[in-house]
Amino acid sequence: MSKRVLFAVLLLTLGAIGDCAAAQSLIKLTIGGKTQSFSQAELLARPDAAEIHVPQDVAYGTSATYRAVPLADLLDATALPADSVLEARATDGFAAQLPMDLVRNRDPAIAVAWLAVEDPAQPWPKLPGKPVSPGPFYLVWVGRGAASVRSEQWPYQIAQLATQPSPSARWPVLAVDPALPATDPIRAGQSLFITQCLACHRLNHAGSADTGPDLPMNPVEYFQPAALSRYIRNPASVRDWPGRTMPAFPQDQLSDREIDLIVAYLAYMAQRKVGQ
Numbered sequence: 001m002s003k004r005v006l007f008a009v010l011l012l013t014l015g016a017i018g019d020c021a022a023a024q025s026l027i028k029l030t031i032g033g034k035t036q037s038f039s040q041a042e043l044l045a046r047p048d049a050a051e052i053h054v055p056q057d058v059a060y061g062t063s064a065t066y067r068a069v070p071l072a073d074l075l076d077a078t079a080l081p082a083d084s085v086l087e088a089r090a091t092d093g094f095a096a097q098l099p100m101d102l103v104r105n106r107d108p109a110i111a112v113a114w115l116a117v118e119d120p121a122q123p124w125p126k127l128p129g130k131p132v133s134p135g136p137f138y139l140v141w142v143g144r145g146a147a148s149v150r151s152e153q154w155p156y157q158i159a160q161l162a163t164q165p166s167p168s169a170r171w172p173v174l175a176v177d178p179a180l181p182a183t184d185p186i187r188a189g190q191s192l193f194i195t196q197c198l199a200c201h202r203l204n205h206a207g208s209a210d211t212g213p214d215l216p217m218n219p220v221e222y223f224q225p226a227a228l229s230r231y232i233r234n235p236a237s238v239r240d241w242p243g244r245t246m247p248a249f250p251q252d253q254l255s256d257r258e259i260d261l262i263v264a265y266l267a268y269m270a271q272r273k274v275g276q
């Protein structure tokens with residue numbers, strides 16, 4: 001090989017290595033309309049990135065260890081509108097609405113959110129029963145209250161984090177009558193629906209998720225009550241097929257009482273449809 005050819009090969013090889021290093025996924029962070037993007041390498045190299053241990057990881061169902069960045073650090077120093085949420089949007093159309101006080105909390109007596117970042121050089125194991133890992137970006141919780149953070153508040157394969165108004169302000173169709181007292185069970189059902197269901201489903205066309213079906217015909221209008229509660233507890237016990245996506249909700253994620261509250265909210269919403 002001539003020196004010149006050798007040199008060309010060397011350049012090509014370096015180019016290929018450069019391309020590999022550049023093959024990084026990006027996460028978009030939009031705060032108050034201003035968007036920044038971060039690569040995996042950039043987040044992994046931050047001085048506040050740390051190795052964290054998650055004793056009860058929701059995606060894997062076991063304990064797990066990650067390199068992660070405290071989410072509050074990424075959100076800090078920004079004036080956020082009161083009553084806003086952080087919408088975590090995943091590549092498959094899942095969209096969690098996370099309360100801002102929860103995602104900005106740093107007190108380990110409560111729950112602290114960390115953005116776990118998969119290192120392309122050391123890929124995470126695949127999720128149980130799925131061909132993919134929760135990477136490249138996965139929101140996990142540590143701290144004494146982590147076990148009480150709901151299953152759908154652990155979004156994975158996140159593509160974008162964005163501040164948004166609260167769901168009932170953003171989609172007035174989802175709101176309940178302002179005259180309902182703060183302690184009315186319908187309000188509790190609404191808040192559970194927003195946390196556990198709206199991440200995948202739209203209701204009366206309102207919402208931003210695309211993972212599950214929109215529910216313009218309210219499920220209470222065609223499911224018998226016992227079948228609906230059973231479906232929410234464990235969809236596979238009502239109908240099952242290889243492509244089924246709706247997850248089961250075990251007792252620790254939704255108690256019987258909480259499923260009743262969600263069904264009560266759905267029944268209430270069946271009476272409040274606008275412009276079908």
Ligand code: HEC
Pocket residue numbers: 094152193196197198199200201211212213219231232235243244245246247249262
């Ligand atoms: C991770 C996404 C996801 C979450 C969370 C989720 N669902 Fe689903 N749901 C689906 C998908 C997808 C379907 C369509 C069937 C399937 O693929 O499993 C579905 C189907 C349904 C159906 C049946 C609709 C029909 O007529 O075919 C109902 C009712 C339902 N979901 C209610 C709920 C309720 C209530 C909650 C909250 C407690 C919830 N879902 C949470 C994804 C989800």
